[in-house]
Amino acid sequence: MKRRIFIQQSSLAGLGLVTLGPRSPQPEPPVSEFAKTLKPVGRALELEGYYVWCNTPIIGPDDKVHVFFSRWDAKKKMSGWINGCEIVHAVADTPESNFEVTGTILKPRPGYWDATTCHNPFITFFNGKYYLYYMGNSNGKTNTKRIGLAIADTINGPWQRFDEPLLQPGETGRWDDHCTTNPSVTYHNQKYFLYYKSWNTRDYESASGPIRGNRKYGLAIADHPEGPFKKYEGNPVIDFSKRGNNAQLEDAFVWHENKRFYMLARDMGYYNHEYGIIMNARDGKKWSNPAIAFYPADKYIKQPAAPAHLSRYGRFERPQLLLKNGKPIYLFTASQGGKFMTASSFIFKIDG
Template sequence: MLAPVGGGFFMEGYWVWCGSVIKGEDGNYHMFASRWPKDLPFHPGWGMESEIVRAVSKTPEGPYKFAEVVLGFRGPEYWDGCSVHNPVICKYKDEYVLFYMGTTHPFGATPRGRNLKHESYQWQAARSNKRIGATTSKSVFGPWKRSDQPLLNVRSGCFDNFFTSNPAPCINEDGSCLLIYKTRSYLKPPYECDDIYGPMALGVAWAPHYSGPYKRLTDKALFDINEGVLEDPFIWKTSNGYGMIAKDWKGTYTGNIGSTVYASSTDGLNWTIENHPAFGRDILWSDGKIRTMGNMDRPFILFDGDKMTHLFVATNDGKEADFATMTSSWNACIPLKQ
């Protein structure tokens, strides 16, 4: 099926990313997304002033209209006080559960425009403070119970000792939760490059209830970080275990940078990656044109019962995996063939 031009979610004056959708008690579709002002660079602006918003549409395809800020700035004294990002909305029985990444730093106002760089000490501090948390509500309209503690912290001496982010939760029928997450580890000197941290890795944790406490299932990364880099996982329950789609950062598994892989697992710990891409960066739009997008990040699948109905991706108009070339970003919706 065709991706509708003008569908999804876009906001003038903001970078938009991380779309996660659920059908609310009002029968409408509610997207929880990240946004941050465009007077900041896309990267690392998201790590400094991102907030999580809710947008609404009568149909899954959209367009979604901004409704409210769900989580925003609440002070650097909180673990998630300065920036919130990576929303993933779930529901268990009568409770909505919003997983997200939060961070903070003690350095006051964010440098604007080109003054904010990857090397900026404000960003380096915020990056090291990224943690995964969750908030809950009995209604998609809130109010949301925001916790003063993250769900998943870092571990000293392990591969996930730098930060935790990009939550990919799957709440099981009994309320337990499998949680895949992105992380990095600090490197010991002497450094081979300017970075003080290792490559991106995925970890896995489990809790008897989605509110925690979470326990890591392994002391090693899920996939060999020397072989390839996977990012932005999304997972779901299958008839014989779990399914996952994730971004192939370097094109190691798919042969195409930024394409998305599919992996399966019977236990959530041991995963098998298919040897062909789940999808790439080319989108066929409703105007009949195929466009190669700059990114196809943060994939999210909307289900109707057991059926996958729509794929949501964060995308932009830039060149291949180059945030510096983009002028606009939005969350696109792609209806899926049954």
């Protein structure tokens, strides 16, 4: 390059007006085999006057599909999940049939740790009993979110609730000192693995971005499904913060299949804020890098334009699997929109 041209281009580059070399292309995120199996079924549990979220399914002894889900008054808008949510039971012949709501099973209890909300249900079956793990809080805010438990002998209840939380936050200054939430429990080698989300209070209070704090995942292990659960010393088991740009994750669902643990979650900046991601681990502690598990809604369906009051419109959250003989057969998610422009379940068949 001639000296005069070099000086001119160098000056322009200093002003940001030219690029001296080609930029490296960003690699495409890896796509999981799981993502390739998904066939959209559509929305379910579109309830007038309510937002519906957190749909956790299980096959009952009647061979019907039982779903436990969160709902709250639509007048509260999307923020009603944190202050005024309840957990409700519904039943259908199949995941693709109409669901009949049977009633509320858990409501906030004034004076208890779950006084202001009951949210994030996770249903499972161990040793002849049904275990419904969930999150409650006592002040309508995130800093009292705690994981708790209700147990029943039958899928239709009655449900025995614990008067104390199942898992407390860590000591002040630890990564998980703010709360415990988003429970997911699986059984392996005669142990019960409870995965939970949390973050640090100082990071949360000092954050200035649109998403405060940095959500990570921890593991607690017990000999019995009702605990006591002891936190794994190597926590957090998933921490995306070193990736930069406040990358994080939430809404994890964990299961064990073919001698490996698998985790579905919602991406919060590892790739973007619209994908679902999937990871795997041999021991449930050291997890692989994520691959795409599912895409935004416009990959599968056509929807009206986003209304102003739904800021999460167009993405799927809270992935939960319907398992049959330990294998996933349907994916249940939550998605804003639908018939009443609130939020409902959205279901995929796993065709693979």
